[in-house]
Amino acid sequence: MQRREFITKTTAAGALCCVPSFLMSAAPLKSKEALGVYTIDWNFDLSHHGERACALWIPLPSDISGFQTVLETRTKNNAAKSLETSHNAYRARTLYAFWDQSAAPKTLNMSFTVALRDRQCTFKRKRLCPDTIEQSRTFLAPTAHIPTDGTVAAIAKHIVAREKDPLKKARKIYDWIIANSYRDESVQGCGTGSPNTMLAQLEREGRMGGKCLDMSALCVALMRASGIPAREVMGIRVGASRFSIAFGTKEDITRSQHCKVEFFIDTIGWIPCDPADITKLILKEGIDRNSPRVRELANKFFGFWENNWMAFNHARDFDLYPANAQGTLDSFGYVYGEVDGEYLDPFDPSAYRYTIHAQKATL
Amino acid sequence: MGRIILGMLLVSSLMYGREWTLHIEGMHCIACTLAVKKALYGVKGVTNAKVNFKTQTAVVTADETVTLRMMQDAVQQTGYTANALIRH
Numbered sequence: 223m224q225r226r227e228f229i230t231k232t233t234a235a236g237a238l239c240c241v242p243s244f245l246m247s248a249a250p251l252k253s254k255e256a257l258g259v260y261t262i263d264w265n266f267d268l269s270h271h272g273e274r275a276c277a278l279w280i281p282l283p284s285d286i287s288g289f290q291t292v293l294e295t296r297t298k299n300n301a302a303k304s305l306e307t308s309h310n311a312y313r314a315r316t317l318y319a320f321w322d323q324s325a326a327p328k329t330l331n332m333s334f335t336v337a338l339r340d341r342q343c344t345f346k347r348k349r350l351c352p353d354t355i356e357q358s359r360t361f362l363a364p365t366a367h368i369p370t371d372g373t374v375a376a377i378a379k380h381i382v383a384r385e386k387d388p389l390k391k392a393r394k395i396y397d398w399i400i401a402n403s404y405r406d407e408s409v410q411g412c413g414t415g416s417p418n419t420m421l422a423q424l425e426r427e428g429r430m431g432g433k434c435l436d437m438s439a440l441c442v443a444l445m446r447a448s449g450i451p452a453r454e455v456m457g458i459r460v461g462a463s464r465f466s467i468a469f470g471t472k473e474d475i476t477r478s479q480h481c482k483v484e485f486f487i488d489t490i491g492w493i494p495c496d497p498a499d500i501t502k503l504i505l506k507e508g509i510d511r512n513s514p515r516v517r518e519l520a521n522k523f524f525g526f527w528e529n530n531w532m533a534f535n536h537a538r539d540f541d542l543y544p545a546n547a548q549g550t551l552d553s554f555g556y557v558y559g560e561v562d563g564e565y566l567d568p569f570d571p572s573a574y575r576y577t578i579h580a581q582k583a584t585l
Numbered sequence: 586m587g588r589i590i591l592g593m594l595l596v597s598s599l600m601y602g603r604e605w606t607l608h609i610e611g612m613h614c615i616a617c618t619l620a621v622k623k624a625l626y627g628v629k630g631v632t633n634a635k636v637n638f639k640t641q642t643a644v645v646t647a648d649e650t651v652t653l654r655m656m657q658d659a660v661q662q663t664g665y666t667a668n669a670l671i672r673h
Contacts, residue, residue, distance in 0.1 A: 366613070414614065549639025552614040564635055565615050 256340040258529035260460045261333060261583045262475075266319075267575040269327035271561050275320070276328050279542050279558040281456065281534040282306070282315040283336060290533060291337045299330035309543040314535035314554050318544055335583055336460070336532055343525030345389070347489040358486040361442075361451040365539035367414075367552050368439060370447040373421045378447035388450050392485050392493070395444045396524055399437055399497040400516075405505045406431030410569055412481050415439035415454070415538075415553055434481040434498035435553060439538075441483045441497055451486035453536040455494075456555030460580040461530040465519060468506035469499055470530055476578045479555045482527060484536070494527045602632055607643040607656065609636065611665040621667075624659040631656070643667065 268276040285291050297304070301319040308315050321328040364370040381398045382391040402424060413436035420430040420440045430440075438454045445452035459478040463469035471478040480499075484492045500520045504511050537554045547563030559566035559574065566573040609621055618636040625634035625645055633646040645656060653669045660667040 414616070416613075547639065548615045548618065548637060550615075552616075558615075563637070565618050565638070567616075567619050 255464065256529060257585075258338045258461060259335065259583045259585055260338070260532075260580045261335050262460065262532075263333040263577075263579045263581075264331070265577050266330040266557070267327065268321065268559070268561070269329065270572075270575065271328065273323045274562045275323050276325075277320045277546070277560050278318070278330065279546065279554075280317040280319075280330075280332070281554045281557070282317055283334075283457075283532050283534055284308075284313075284315045286533060289339050289341045289527075293335040293337060295332070295334040297330070297332040299332075300325060300327065301330065304330075305544075307543055310537065311540045312535055312537035314537040314540070316542065316554075320544075337585065338460070338529040338532060340529045341494055341527045343490070343493045345490060345493075345525060348491075350488065350491055354491070355488050358451040358488075358492075361453045361486065361536075362446050362449070364443075364446070366550070367416055367539055368443045368446065369418060370443060372418075374417055374443045375447045377421060378444045381444065382448050388448075389487050389490070389493075391448050392445055392450055392452075392487070392495070393524060395441060395448065396495050396497050397520070399441055399444075400500045400511065400520055403430040403432060403437055403440075403497075403501055405433065405498070405501040407505070409433045409436065411435075412456075412479055412553075412555060413437075415481075417443040432498075434502075435555070437498040437501065438481045438483045438496075441495070442485075445483075445485050453484055454538060454553070455482045455484055455533050455536050456553055457482065457531050457533040458555070458578070459530055460532050461582060463528055463530050465522070465528065466503050466507065468503040469528060471580075473579055473581060474577065475580045476576065478578075480531060481553075481555060482531070482533075493525055495525065496523045496527065499523060602646045602648045603651075605643075605645045605647065605653070605656070606670040607645060607660075607667045608670050609641050609643055609660065609665050609667055612636075612638055612641060614638070617665070620663045621660055621665055624663045624665075625656060628655050628659045642670070 266278060283290060283292055299319055302322045302325060304319040306317050319330050381394050385391050385394060409432055413433040415435035417440040420432055420436055424430045442452040442454055457480055458475055459471040459480050460475055482494055482496045484494050486492050500516065500523060503519055504516060509515055535554055539550055539552055542551055547560055548565050551558060556568045568574060615638045618638050621643060622634050622636045625631050625643060628651055630648040630651040631645055634643055636643045657667045
């Protein structure tokens with residue numbers, strides 16, 4: 223899509239019925255501040271692995287009708303093989319690159335421009351096409367890391383109690399997570415995303431610590447156990463927030479990955495929410511979880527995502543394509559790499575030399 | 586002659602080590618392989634350790650001073666369980 227096309231076409235997207243699955247209910251906002259344009263630069267260097275075969279699977283953003291459009295992509299690499307693919311169970315857009323043993327240096331540079339709009343759910347009831355509703359049911363099933371039985375089912379039942387309205391059930395779960403969890407800065411990356419680990423800690427200590435993938439996974443598991451289709455959305459912050467320093471990032475976004483949640487209501491569509499960011503707000507601003515500011519932003523972020531965050535995919539417990547040596551991947555918000563079939567630790571600077579930078583741009 | 590061959594085998598095993606294939610229980614994601622690998626490298630005498638989530642195995646090269654029990658103890662301290670499949 224060309225830049226001018228993005229501006230004109232996206233204003234109508236929220237009204238469409240059978241639009242691709244990500245979106246629907248939340249209308250793009252039209253004000254100037256609701257549009258964010260960024261140039262994102264990725265630089266990888268695996269040359270220090272010498273004469274060993276290296277492979278990377280890099281998560282890429284997809285177009286999300288009305289909210290996210292990738293305008294231009296440029297890549298430069300000396301890999302023996304490189305390809306862009308969405309050939310996996312979740313259609314997660316992936317850039318794959320492979321360097322054989324003899325390749326030297328082993329580098330990859332990629333840059334693209336992305337246009338992002340605020341996504342605000344109106345909560346207006348409407349008729350959705352049956353295909354969209356049927357597709358959403360995929361996100362009721364448990365996965366290896368998202369159980370919907372045992373403790374998860376018992377806690378979900380306790381939270382929603384006798385509530386029958388799915389939207390009110392979802393809000394109860396969202397509020398319960400904010401009330402019972404805290405952001406734990408000692409957790410590496412976005413966390414492991416294991417609801418049972420979180421709930422075991424709650425039983426032991428009376429509250430749960432974690433980061434965005436942990437809280438999002440718990441939210442998704444509780445919603446699925448309550449009959450509400452839900453999924454984590456992995457992505458990355460690309461700029462400053464208009465709402466809080468807790469929700470934003472600076473130009474070096476190498477460590478700015480962030481996971482949000484979407485849940486599905488049959489008469490509304492997919493709705494975004496972000497309980498993890500509210501716990502981050504409490505920590506970063508040093509405010510009480512019952513303060514008016516927390517209540518205000520908790521309300522705001524139930525049904526909203528800001529245009530300083532770029533979505534990658536909602537893949538969980540899936541197989542990469544081309545196949546990796548290590549098998550099923552639990553989530554795909556960070557670049558995944560292997561050297562001679564061994565997993566590269568994305569948090570170890572000696573394993574990876576990579577940076578991601580984001581800069582504000584204009585259309 | 587027999588002593589010489591025995592001596593050469595001993596020197597060879599000390600120089601090049603023995604290879605073990607261990608079955609690892611308890612790994613629930615690919616990142617778990619890093620913890621297992623770190624534990625195995627923590628055993629004095631282990632010279633190489635490759636851990637695979639898909640096959641739930643670790644292939645370890647170690648000198649003759651390393652025993653299965655030493656590797657099992659190290660892996661267990663990280664919350665996983667190691668059982669020997671083959672010693673080459």
